[in-house]
Amino acid sequence: MKKVISKKEAKEQIKKFFEDLKNKSPKDIKKIKKLAMSYKIPLKENRKLFCKCCLNPHKDPSIRVKKGLIKIxxxxxxYTSRWKIK
Ligand SMILES: [Zn+2]
Known part of the structure; x- marks a missing residue:
């Protein structure tokens, strides 16, 4: 059974989730991504906090900055995630 929540509640849930991301599993991240998608809530900066390949939170990522790109x-x-520095 699917629980129906408001967009505001969904946002709150996502915010709380990322505050405690280090204790989350890839399965949890998959769930929260789905939630964000179904409510069209952009994850923005939070997307950098986990690996988009295996969905594990970056616990101790090796971060390198090179030519305007952040590599995690x-x-x-x-897997290497690349982000443009804004
Ligand atoms: Zn990974």
């Missing part, structure tokens, strides 16, 4: 290497699957 995932400790779980070795």
């Amino acid at each position: 290497n995932c400790g779980e699957c070795d």
Whole structure:
């Protein structure tokens, strides 16, 4: 059964989720991504907090900055996320 919540509640849930991200599993992240998508809530900066490949939160990411790009290497699957510095 699907619980219906308001967009405001969904936003609140997502905010709380990312405050305690280090204790979350890839399964939880998948769920919150789905929630955000169904309510069309952009994750923005929060997307940088987990690996988009294996969905593990970046616990101790090795961050390198190079030519206007931030590179974060995932400790779980070795996937490298790249972000433009704004
Ligand atoms: Zn990964």
